[in-house]
Amino acid sequence: MTDRETHVTEDELHAFVDGELPADRRETVSAWLAGNPEQAALVAAWRAQADSIRARYGDVVNEPVPERLQLDRIIKNDITTARGGAWTSMAAAAVLLAFAAGGGAGWYARAATTPAPVAMAPVPAPAPIDTFTADALDAYKLYVVEVRHPVEVPGTEVGHMKQWLSKRVGHELNIPDLQSIGLKLVGGRLLPGPTGAAAFYMYEGPSGERFTIYCGKAGGPETALHFKSGGQFASFTWVDDKIGYVVSGPANRERLEAVTKTVYEQVDKTPEKKG
Amino acid sequence: MATFRQSVELTIPALRRYARALTRDADIADDLVQDTLVRALRSEHLFLGGDVRSWLYTILTNLNRNRLRSLSRRPSISSIEENDAPDMAGPESGARDIQRALASLVEDQRHALLLVVLEGLSYREVADVQGVPIGTVMSRLARARAQIKSFLDGERPALRRVK
Numbered sequence: 001m002t003d004r005e006t007h008v009t010e011d012e013l014h015a016f017v018d019g020e021l022p023a024d025r026r027e028t029v030s031a032w033l034a035g036n037p038e039q040a041a042l043v044a045a046w047r048a049q050a051d052s053i054r055a056r057y058g059d060v061v062n063e064p065v066p067e068r069l070q071l072d073r074i075i076k077n078d079i080t081t082a083r084g085g086a087w088t089s090m091a092a093a094a095v096l097l098a099f100a101a102g103g104g105a106g107w108y109a110r111a112a113t114t115p116a117p118v119a120m121a122p123v124p125a126p127a128p129i130d131t132f133t134a135d136a137l138d139a140y141k142l143y144v145v146e147v148r149h150p151v152e153v154p155g156t157e158v159g160h161m162k163q164w165l166s167k168r169v170g171h172e173l174n175i176p177d178l179q180s181i182g183l184k185l186v187g188g189r190l191l192p193g194p195t196g197a198a199a200f201y202m203y204e205g206p207s208g209e210r211f212t213i214y215c216g217k218a219g220g221p222e223t224a225l226h227f228k229s230g231g232q233f234a235s236f237t238w239v240d241d242k243i244g245y246v247v248s249g250p251a252n253r254e255r256l257e258a259v260t261k262t263v264y265e266q267v268d269k270t271p272e273k274k275g
Numbered sequence: 276m277a278t279f280r281q282s283v284e285l286t287i288p289a290l291r292r293y294a295r296a297l298t299r300d301a302d303i304a305d306d307l308v309q310d311t312l313v314r315a316l317r318s319e320h321l322f323l324g325g326d327v328r329s330w331l332y333t334i335l336t337n338l339n340r341n342r343l344r345s346l347s348r349r350p351s352i353s354s355i356e357e358n359d360a361p362d363m364a365g366p367e368s369g370a371r372d373i374q375r376a377l378a379s380l381v382e383d384q385r386h387a388l389l390l391v392v393l394e395g396l397s398y399r400e401v402a403d404v405q406g407v408p409i410g411t412v413m414s415r416l417a418r419a420r421a422q423i424k425s426f427l428d429g430e431r432p433a434l435r436r437v438k
Contacts, residue, residue, distance in 0.1 A: 010417060011413050011417070014413060014416055014417055014420070015398075015413075018391055018392075018398070018416075020397065020398055042424075045420075045424050046420050046424075049373070049376075049392070049420060049423050049424070049427075050392040052370070052372070052373035053296065053373055053377070053388075053389070053392050053393055054392070054393060055370065056296070056370040056373050056374060057292050057295055057296040057393055058292070058393070060288070060291050060292035060295045060296075061288035061289060061291070061292050062288075063288075063291070065287050065288065065291070066305060068305070068309060069287055069291070069305060069308055069309055069312065071280055071283065071284055071312065071316065074309065074312050074313055074316060075316055141337065142314075142333075142334070142337060144406075145333070145337075145405075145406025146333070146403075146406070147402070147403045147406065148325060148326075148329075148403055149325045149330065191318070192317050192318075
């Protein structure tokens with residue numbers, strides 16, 4: 001019964017259910033299903049699953065948005081918290097706290113009633129280098145997977161980027177050129193760092209592997225290179241001339257070390273460091 | 276700038292829906308949405324156009340992955356509550372079935388299935404959100420659907436016996 005020319009793959013059946021097939025192919029699949037009751041039953045089962053999921057959760061969009069998710073409130077809370085310099089781990093802390101308190105209810109009540117920033121903001125201290133590294137790795141993980149918007153300024157506008165980021169970070173920055181080790185500058189972004197603005201550059205290798213440099217003012221003293229590995233990712237961190245640098249990439253120490261060395265040499269010997 | 280915030284604001288109900296289906300707990304879901312919004316607003320100055328909605332789904336998906344990572348180091352609380360709830364007959368039991376079936380999925384598969392089926396994202400958009408090729412999205416979808424089907428097929432007789 002099945003004609004070889006009209007043979008339909010399982011991928012196509014999924015695409016058919018999800019409305020991802022072009023119109024002409026849709027008709028073919030539709031006709032094919034009429035003669036293949038087993039596959040038709042499968043398609044019906046998938047559709048029923050989707051219907052159940054939508055029936056179960058679809059109504060959530062009609063619920064009133066709770067006060068704590070109102071943007072004005074979030075902005076207000078975030079600014080107060082950021083002043084204490086403690087926001088970096090807030091997101092993680094919030095989640096952990098919810099579970100430590102025995103479910104989401106504890107956190108909810110706390111977030112809704114307590115001015116949390118007061119409890120979380122002791123004396124503003126210079127950001128420890130660990131916070132700096134954690135922020136950099138967060139940024140790495142968040143943006144390295146971005147296909148369409150990995151950066152804000154493309155690498156082709158490196159001159160403009162250098163000027164702009166230097167101004168925002170408050171330090172004459174040097175954006176390393178890593179072509180010699182096969183890494184192309186994808187571009188850069190401005191990010192919030194523990195003690196102000198941070199510059200973030202992304203580089204890409206021939207097989208799509210991405211490395212990032214995160215740098216900004218760091219309160220601490222000059223340090224040697226610190227290596228930190230967290231599963232699939234790793235980073236090298238150091239502080240030089242009150243600027244902290246974090247080079248992050250896939251967890252291949254040798255490669256990351258080579259990248260870091262090149263970066264280090266270039267940011268270190270920048271002649272205009274002192275302006 | 277106002278447009279960015281407006282786009283974020285308009286997406287909140289959908290983010291809550293996605294988060295609710297992911298976590299199966301209203302409070303944890305809203306925590307996740309709150310964290311997503313905090314991150315998004317902090318990066319407002321970074322956003323020069325593009326699809327705000329996909330970007331928010333990306334942040335939420337990543338945060339949920341992190342949440343589960345930290346959760347895996349702790350005893351699970353939500354599962355107790357799920358097991359304690361009484362079985363219900365009628366349409367409610369169907370809702371409970373699909374909820375359990377979703378819970379049985381691997382996280383990446385759950386993300387992919389919900390983004391397509393519940394949030395109506397295209398395969399291309401889901402690939403961007405998950406940072407993987409479209410082919411991977413499709414195989415995650417296929418595995419999710421197969422798993423849900425076998426979960427539901429296995430459960431149905433048990434429920435009939437209860438009646």
